[in-house]
Amino acid sequence: xxxxxxxxxxxxxxxxxxxxxxxxxxxxxxxxxxxxxxxxxxxxxxxxxxxxxxxxxxxxxxxxxxxxxxxxxxxxxxxxxxxxxxxxxxxxxxxxxxxxxxxxxxxxxxxxxxxxxxxxxxxxxxxxxxxxxxxxxxxxxxxxxxxxxxxxxxxxxxxxxxxxxxxxxxxxxxxxxxxxxxxxxxxxxxxxxxxxxxxxxxxxxxxxxxxxxxxxxxxxxxxxxxxxxxxxxxxxxxxxxxxxxxxxxxxxxxxxxxxxxxxxxxxxxxxxxxxxxxxxxxxxxxxxxxxxxxxxxxxxxxxxxxxxxxxxxxxxxxxxxxxxxxxxxxxxxxxxxxxxxxxxxxxxxxx
Numbered sequence: 053x054x055x056x057x058x059x060x061x062x063x064x065x066x067x068x069x070x071x072x073x074x075x076x077x078x079x080x081x082x083x084x085x086x087x088x089x090x091x092x093x094x095x096x097x098x099x100x101x102x103x104x105x106x107x108x109x110x111x112x113x114x115x116x117x118x119x120x121x122x123x124x125x126x127x128x129x130x131x132x133x134x135x136x137x138x139x140x141x142x143x144x145x146x147x148x149x150x151x152x153x154x155x156x157x158x159x160x161x162x163x164x165x166x167x168x169x170x171x172x173x174x175x176x177x178x179x180x181x182x183x184x185x186x187x188x189x190x191x192x193x194x195x196x197x198x199x200x201x202x203x204x205x206x207x208x209x210x211x212x213x214x215x216x217x218x219x220x221x222x223x224x225x226x227x228x229x230x231x232x233x234x235x236x237x238x239x240x241x242x243x244x245x246x247x248x249x250x251x252x253x254x255x256x257x258x259x260x261x262x263x264x265x266x267x268x269x270x271x272x273x274x275x276x277x278x279x280x281x282x283x284x285x286x287x288x289x290x291x292x293x294x295x296x297x298x299x300x301x302x303x304x305x306x307x308x309x310x311x312x313x314x315x316x317x318x319x320x321x322x323x324x325x326x327x328x329x330x331x332x333x334x335x336x337x338x339x340x341x342x343x344x345x346x347x348x349x350x351x352x353x354x355x356x357x358x359x360x361x362x363x364x365x366x367x368x369x370x371x372x373x374x375x376x377x378x379x380x381x382x383x384x385x386x387x388x389x390x391x392x393x394x395x396x397x398x399x400x401x402x403x
Contacts, residue, residue, distance in 0.1 A: 076380075077127050079119050079393035082107050083383040085306070085330060086115075087145035089152050090373040097123040097375060098177065099395070100131075100147070101382050102154055103140040105368075107391040109331045111160040114139030120177060121395075135182050136171060141330055142242070144197040144370055146205050148225055151176060153185070153205055155223070158193040160330065168193050168213050172223070189230050190219050194242035198253055198311065204288050208255055208281075209236045209244060216240030216260060222288060234291040238279045245309030247318040247372075251283040253311070254296070254318040254349045257303035259327040272327040272335045276303035278349065278356070296349065299356055301325070304343065308372035308381045317348040317357070319379060321398060324367040332368065332389030339389060342367035346398060362398040 079101060086104025090097065099121040106113040116139045118131035134140065134154070143157030152175040158168045170187035188207070195210030205223045209216060218240050220233040241258025255278070262273045278296035307323030326340035333339055342365040350357045368385035379398045386392045 075397075076121060076375075076395040078395060079121075079128050079383060080130070081115075081117060081119075082391045082393035083115060083117070084332075084368040084385045084391045085141050086370060086383050087140075087143040087154060087157070088369075088371045088373060088382045089145040089147040090375075091147040093150050093177070098147075099373065099382060100145065100152055100175075100177070102145055102152075102175075103134055103143050103157060104370075104383060105141055105330055105391060109389070109391065111162055111164065114141055114160050116140060118175075131175075131177075132180055132182070134173065135184070136169075140169060142193040142211075142370070144195055144207065146197055146199050148199055148202060148205070150178075151225075153223070153225065155197060155205070155207060156188055156192050156195065156210075158211070166213075168211060174225075185223070185228060186230055189221055189232070190217060192217065192219070192221065194244075194258075196244055196246040196255055196309070198246065198248040200248060200251065200283060200288065206233065206248075206253070208246065208253075209238075209240050209242070209258070211242035216242055220291065231289060233283075233289045234281075234293070236279070236281075237293045238277050238295075239275045241275050241277075243306045244275075245304075245307040245320050245323070245369075247309050247311030249311040249313050249316060249318065249351065251285055252351065253281045253283070255279050255281070256299075256309065256320055256349075257305065257307065257323070259305050274303035274305050274325055274327050276301070280349070297356065299347070304345075305340075306368045306370075308366075308369035308379075308384075310372035310374070310379070312348070312374070312379075315348070315350075316352050317350045319346065319348045319359075319372060321346045321362055321372060321379070322366045322369060322381065322384070332385050340367065340385070341365075342385060342387065360399075362396075364396055366392075366396055 083104035140157030168191040170191040244258030246255040284290035302325035304323035
């Protein structure tokens with residue numbers, strides 16, 4: 053059968069046609085490192101993007117813009133901006149009970165200094181309003197977030213102003229309060245990825261401070277680690293951890309991750325082995341190159357499994373979302389550190 057070569061995968065004509073049928077329009081303004089959330093509301097899938105980095109990739113290109121796409125519509129809708137003075141990078145967002153919860157991120161000043169931000173918001177997509185919710189106890193960016201029992205939003209590790217933290221901070225959307233859970237025992241990291249199925253979550257990789265150079269400046273590198281956390285069903289503050297087998301190769305940074313309940317696994321996709329600042333250029337001056345790999349922690353097999361590469365290599369993600377029988381990212385950095393607004397399916401050809 054005639055086949056078309058797209059990216060790193062060979063697709064038949066029929067597969068390309070199927071992929072194009074599910075292509076979604078790109079965001080009107082490309083963003084990377086944007087907080088994304090999605091889910092079904094009123095029988096239609098909704099996708100959301102908040103803040104991130106625009107195409108110029110300078111401190112002036114940090115964004116506070118927000119967008120929404122609704123299944124069946126032709127394009128994205130511009131939502132009210134985040135009610136903050138400066139743009140935000142490396143925030144995280146979750147959709148729970150038809151509300152989007154937005155957490156943290158960091159700002160970049162003209163001199164390059166970065167500041168983790170404590171502000172968090174509950175966004176109502178029906179009346180287009182933000183309500184500020186209690187500040188994070190430890191302002192954090194580049195954390196992993198996930199939802200447990202449709203009530204608790206966990207933020208694991210991440211960066212606070214001058215260094216990584218082990219904190220696991222939990223927001224209770226019912227009581228509108230924060231509490232602390234058992235600290236993350238792995239190397240404190242930022243830009244890691246993860247997800248949850250049931251009461252078990254998995255965290256993988258990220259970037260850590262690994263020492264100092266001859267001038268005393270901090271050195272950053274990716275970390276190759278995987279950890280499983282099991283939340284006590286009777287006590288959401290208590291987590292038991294297990295170190296997972298180490299994967300071959302280097303750890304990856306800013307992959308897309310999410311729990312797959314149907315597959316009973318945690319999926320990870322894309323990212324890069326290069327530790328970089330927000331511009332996509334490594335801390336050592338090496339341009340970061342996105343990868344197409346996809347792997348998972350399979351709870352049934354109790355082991356890592358390698359899956360087929362995604363068609364388009366991407367990096368600089370803040371989440372992975374399910375759409376029908378596939379998974380997608382929104383925006384990110386593509387080849388040559390290009391900021392994209394594409395909705396990229398793992399098995400599709402859309403960009």
